[in-house]
Amino acid sequence: MKKIEKHDQDVIRLHNKQMILEIIKKSRPISRAEITKITKLSPTSVGRIVGELCEQGLVRETALTSVGVGRKAIMLDIDPQAVYTIGVDIGKKAIKFGVMEFSGELLHEERVEHVALQTTHEATAAVISETINLIIANKNLDKSKIIGIGIGVPGVIDHERGIVQYSSTLGWRNIPLAQFIQDKLHILTVIDNDLKVKILAEYLLGSAQGSRKTALIELGTGVGSSLIIDGDIFRGGSNSAGELGHTTLDPNGNMCECGKRGCLQTYIDESAILHEANRIKETADIQQLFAAAQNEENWAQDIISRTSLYIGITINNIVCMYNPDAVILCGDLVENYSEIVPLIEEQCGQVVWEPFRDTFKILTSELKSKSIVVGAAMLVMNNYVDKS
Structure with missing residues (x-):
């Protein structure tokens, strides 16, 4: 029991240390009092962590700044070229x-x-x-x-x-x-x-900043996902958590390259979408499909609508399993054809289990490529x- 408690304390300490360092990087120069206000940690905890960062040469004290009548605060900064x-x-x-x-x-x-x-x-x-x-x-x-x-x-x-x-x-x-x-x-x-x-990039510097638990879904030539909880990447037993593309949607469905039938990626990755399109009309790439949909060709609109439905179902499954407060959609399909995002959101309104509908935001990647x-x-x- 003591070992578990010690591990939890170490995780919290490292999380707080990284959080304070990121705040100093983004808001430099900044005082200890301002960090305390932002983090809601105690002044003692902030002082101890800042002391560690200064001792390690990661943070330095700079000029004094007035914070009130007769009061000056020591400001904290970093050297951008330190490492x-x-x-x-x-x-x-x-x-x-x-x-x-x-x-x-x-x-x-x-x-x-x-x-x-x-x-x-x-x-x-x-x-x-x-x-x-x-x-x-x-x-x-x-x-x-x-x-x-x-x-x-x-x-x-x-x-x-x-x-x-x-x-x-x-x-x-x-x-x-x-x-x-x-x-x-x-x-x-x-x-x-x-x-x-x-x-990790989206959590620290992108669209997931401020989120406690974020799920990411990549849609493009393949389908994958990842999850981060309070700054820690969820890895699973062998660092393989997130192989979303090979979850089974229909055991009697489409044949996948992995040898199984009905894998999710056989419904929503680019090759699967193009295969479906070419059964109706010769389509060289995804761009042609979306161009046909914009020209109000019903067959193309139906394929994109069906794809959006399956992505909505995927989001529902992830939300039911992990209850994230944010879901990031990324990859070529959503980054090159942003018009699919509102369609996915619309499908989520129908297929996400009601208790979870207002518990998360659908975001797109801020950092992209x-x-x-x-x-x-x-x-x-x-x-x-x-x-x-």
Whole structure:
């Protein structure tokens, strides 16, 4: 019992520490009294945590500011260039990079066209390492200030050991990617599932700020989800929680690439939508489908309406299971065709179980294409703060 209590206390302490540091980053310079007011923590708790952050060199005291007659408050600030992290997003057709300052701002972004599925994991690791070396040289970064590299990878990831256990997108099985990169660059490297770092980014710097429990659903070439509770990513027993696309909608339904019938993604991912469209009229891509719907072609409107219904059912299932206060919709389907969002909201009004209808907000991604790079970089930054 005491061990459980100690664990809970440690989690709360780290959460409060990260929360206070984020407040200082966003509102700097800021006084201890203002932090106390925002967090509703006791002045003693705020003082102790700020003291730790100052001792670790993450926060510094700056000028005095008047807060009333005869009173001056010591303001708190950070050094944005104190440390850097590098975020990497390995996508289907390209690899994205971002250098993040301690403030959370991206100092530099870069994109390299690369199809990992058409080459080896060694070649992909080489592209990542070479590009990071070029960025360090071209931006004249002090390598000693780079505290780590975070990489968001599609698939089932053993984030503790840095291994890509399985990624159909990349064609990889049991690849120790973190060690490959770390050996080449001699910089601490961590990896995680792309949607898990994406929800971390939205929670810290995007549309989920202020949420206590957020679920994220990605809709596009595949279907996936992730969940964050009070700043902690929900991982499940093997870091595989969120494989939403392979939940069964109909055991006698469409055949999925995984070998099962009726998986959710066979109804709402892009290939499934296009397959349905092409049964009626030749449709090259999703853009053509939405153009047909805008031209009031009934067949196209029916397909989009049906897709919206299945997404609404998906949201209902997640809300019933986890009771989040926010659901973020992201991915190409909602980011490129935002007109589907009100249709999904309308379907939710019909299919979400009544006790949950007014308990959550439907949001869209604020960070969009930057979210995985930002989340991967923040993953490293959070680990650094936790262990400091």
